[in-house]
Amino acid sequence: MGFGQSPFPVHPLIREALAVNAGQNMYLPSAGLPELRELSRHYLSEKFGFNADDFKTVVGPGSKELIYDIQLAVEGDLLLPIPSWVSYAPQAVLIGDPIIKIPATMSDNYHITAESLEKAIVVARQKGMNPKKLNINYPNNPSGLTMPQSRLEQIAQVCRKQGILVISDEIYELVNYQQNHASIAKFYPEGTIVTSGLSKHLSLGGYRLGVAFVPKALNSIYAAMIGIASETWSAVSAPIQFASLKTFENEPVVEDYINTCTKIHSIISSYVRDGLISLGIKYPVLEGAFYLYPNFGAFRDQLFEKDVKTSEQLAMHLLDKIQVATLPGTAFGDALENLALRLANCDFEGKIALNYYIEHPGCSPESLVNACCPKIKLARQRLGNILTTSNRSICL
Ligand SMILES: Cc1ncc(COP(=O)(O)O)c(C=O)c1O
Structure with missing residues (x-):
């Protein structure tokens, strides 16, 4: 019960798409294949209630790398619910950003509330800290619990009021048992970066394909993210990007x-x-x-x-x-x-x-x-x- 890896076989249509694209040997743009950027943004925004036109896409080698990219591109201290997924804090440590922990209890389904968030921001500022970004993840690793829209809306209000950028890790959005996932980007489109990918609902962790949707209003952050992509991973593997188109086509x-x-x-x-x-x-x-x-x-x-x-x-x-x-x-x-x-x-x-x-x-x-x-x-x-x-x- 140690490793969180979805074990289903690759869907035959995706396997076939990868084979067909084995000949794609050219570097692609650092932001990702244009059709994939467009298609992934429309697929996920239409399912989860935000407006694709408000965002630009970055394709990365997994959402983990994209979350690191965002953390690096956005200066300031990280607000982090506790418990939260294993890599957010080490990434902040690698970057040298201070972490502000927000305890999340079982009675609140292991998620922060608007009140606990606002309190953490106010107390951190009183201590001279500089809270700027918040990581949330729903459905959640480690808890298996998600947040209702009402809670997301309240959290969005606090973030808007306090000028906090939300990094909304929605990698499990399609592994939602009631199929009622909604993105906080619906309530806070100007200040939310959504991350997702293929690893969980399609059991494609090894494909290393993630997407981040960055508000058009945050153009300097988008430019910084592309700069980091260009100087580090260059571009995600071309056969994988072409094959991934299949995953966002709403194929029945x-x-x-x-x-x-x-x-x-x-x-x-x-x-x-x-x-x-x-x-x-x-x-x-x-x-x-x-x-x-x-x-x-x-x-x-x-x-x-x-x-x-x-x-x-x-x-x-x-x-x-x-x-x-x-x-x-x-x-x-x-x-x-x-x-x-x-x-x-x-x-x-x-x-x-x-x-x-x-x-x-x-x-x-x-x-x-x-x-x-x-x-x-x-x-x-x-x-x-x-x-x-x-x-x-x-x-x-
Ligand atoms: C909460 C959460 N976010 C992000 C990731 C990273 O997923 P990937 O980099 O494969 O897209 C994982 C994987 O375990 C996860 O559990």
Whole structure:
């Protein structure tokens, strides 16, 4: 449960498009293939409620590199929800930008609120800091939870009032279980850079193709981003860019594939959540991506007896005793003593799961997991064996 990689096979139409474009051997513009810039922006903006004409696109080698590019191009201190995805903080450290942490609790679905954001900005300014940019990510890694439009609208209002640029990481927008994703760019088009890509909903992490939509009003940031692209990665691989056109064409068979993969993620992640709930660990209903961020604080006393006092020790303990790999909360910026772990629910054979689900639509989570996800099943069983709430004690 360590690595968050969607395991489904490449869709045949995309595979074919890549083969057809193997001969594309010329450098492309640093901002990306013009048709791809246009198509990706229209595809995602029409689905998620912002106006394509307000933005310009940068194509990069994955959204991770684009987020780094944005952080580098936008000077100032970074506002960061805690927990948040593992790479935002190290990127800010590499650039030398100070980080302002905003705690996000389970009662708020592990997302910031307008109030917590505004308070963090005001307090940071009182301390002489210079908050300028905010990273948000929904559906979220590590929590598997997203934000309703009302919350996005309130956050947008605070950012507009306080002059904060939003870096909106929407890489899991199509792995949204209720298919109700909306972008904050809808409410704050002049101050939001949206990032996305192919890695999650199409299981194409290895293709390394990401997109960033930058408001036309922020032309100097766009120019800086292209400058960084030109001096570093030059341009994303041409065959990959040409093949990627297929992913933004609204092809019905590709859309069906995305929806089916998302459905399978939702079933498997909910199966893992059910296992935690049966152990007495509280967790909100999952909304997207393929992760959970449970807190094992209820077992603190018993874990202390095993000399397990931090999330890092807990992750090592589980690896050592039951061979279940997880990521400790510290990787997501959490305090060491907070016994939170991220569980990634994607260690299964995607091809087998896809075929099974197509043959058994509406199958029960148990039948899908029994047939296709032996490691997920084993991990849930072993977590259940090592933790029990009958007397809130550890069995080992
Ligand atoms: C929240 C989040 N953002 C961005 C990325 C980077 O995705 P990529 O660089 O493959 O587009 C990941 C990948 O794990 C992620 O989980």
